[in-house]
Amino acid sequence: MLYGLKIALRYLTASKAQTALLVLGVAVGVFIFIFMSALIGGLAEFILSRTVGDISHVTIKAEDADPPILISPDGHVLAVVEQGRARTATLADAATWVPLIETVPGVTAVSPQITGAGFLTRGAQVAQVGVTGLEPGRESAILDLDGYMVEGTARLGSGLIVLGQTLADDLSLRLGQTLRLQSSGGVSTVLTLSGIYRTGNGMMDRSSIFVSLPTARTLFALPQGVTRIEIKLADLNAADATALRIRALTGLDAVPWTDGAEQLMEALNAQAQTGYFLKSFALITIVIGVASALLLSTYRRRPEIGIMRAMGAGRSFVVFVFVTQGALVGLLGGLSGAALGYLALLPFPTRDAFRPGTLPMDITQGSYGLAITLTVLGAILASILPARAAARVDPVTAIGQ
């Protein structure tokens, strides 16, 4: 078969301009494939990072206590849910679970939290807020609080509070000022403003405040345990599997972020499907281009094929020569297109540095290996028809041309 490879190479190098054009055509197809992969992948990454990047990927909530059951005289069971009561459900053994969950593969951060509602008062001004108690040292485990700080520090200590810029503006607050925070259970405490953040999320910047876990314990009268555990993963697409694993490991009700995010997933799937279509069209273009060029080459070389057959070349040898040409064109075009694609993507910002107004291209999602592999396979497939046509050439007719 080495000899067949030599013949194929000779045919390709004998018509340098034609081969160069053919390789260029394939390279452009591969370039489009890679560009689309990087764009669609980058866009999905961008959307995900902007929507779920700062939220918990797997959440364990304390289960609400079963409602009191009243037995009526005639034997019917009546269940009553009491509204408006302060949350009492807790994850009492959180201190045991947290280190265990941290050992689960793919888990990058675990944040035990106490959450609840409260009222923030400064002078005559009152604002309803959501209170999150975070463990000191884990302030940025889930939400990148450090990264969003515009003033002060995210570090939470006893008697300190961190809140959003909109809320700070509404209450005309400055760092170092004192505030009164009253929990929904009626417990109040005085806190010092130690940091102001801005996430860009209006609701959050207006109504979410952070205190230390010990402060939250006092506010919500929870001497032990937490109300939720938030977990961050290295790969947010692994949330479903990791949640299952944590459930099996702890018996706790671990919920992945994908629960209740069907619309987002549908949108991302639709976007991915669009990408598949576009990439398929690029591949089809490559296949048609290679097939037509090789068919033309087959026709042009009919007399030579006839001579080869007369000299004792079998049909399989002829097929090998033309399929090898297709594979070589695919490989050269694939490598050139991949190199072009990589070079074209280099000037775009990395995935961590996407800025508004720029295309969120992700150079790491160019699918280079896949593009080259599919192109070579496509080119081989495309060359089978011309190769078979070449093998069927009647030597007598071909030599007589």
Next chain:
Amino acid sequence: MTALVEVEGLVKTFGTGEAATRVLRGLSLTLQAGELTALLGPSGSGKSTLLTILGTLMKPSSGSHRMLGVDLVAADDRALTAFRNLHIGFVFQFHNLLPDFTALENVIFPTAVREGRETAAARARGRKLLTRMGLGERIDFPSAKLSGGQKQRVAVARALMNRPELVLADEPTGNLDRVSAMQVMDLIAEINRDEGTTFLISTHDEKIASLCRRQIVVGDGAVAG
């Protein structure tokens, strides 16, 4: 001498129905090993069709065709291809070299295609053949740049590469000037004499035919004399 080729009652019809044309009409022929034979006959007499069938490039409509004792009518395409490669050489009127290859690459093609690579032994034999053909200075020349006579001598060398028992030459000098034609014929006669290779040469040229020890005349699809 032993019979190298035996054909009996060879019939070849092209087309079907009213458009059917019978080119060979029960032709019978025997070629002995080591013969140098001219095949004569007017255009359309069936000479080329006979050569094509003898070269296993085409099967007869009926009749028998045996070479070296092998029934070539019953053989399939794969067997015929292998047989052709080993035992039959071709020289065509228009040389029919591979234009993107050198003289040497053209000559060693029949061996390389069988062995799957160009061996040193094949290259050595190819060089020897080309030198014998008077092309020692043109061994690595692109075949497209050779003159008509040189190309035809390369074609003769290629036909001899696998040491075939039979070389079929279809008007090998038909496209050459008289000097080149005589050069090619001298080479063929020399190889026939020295190596005992059997040649069957189709020609219109009485002078070329007179250089062969045997003449077969084909007329109206059968041997006429």
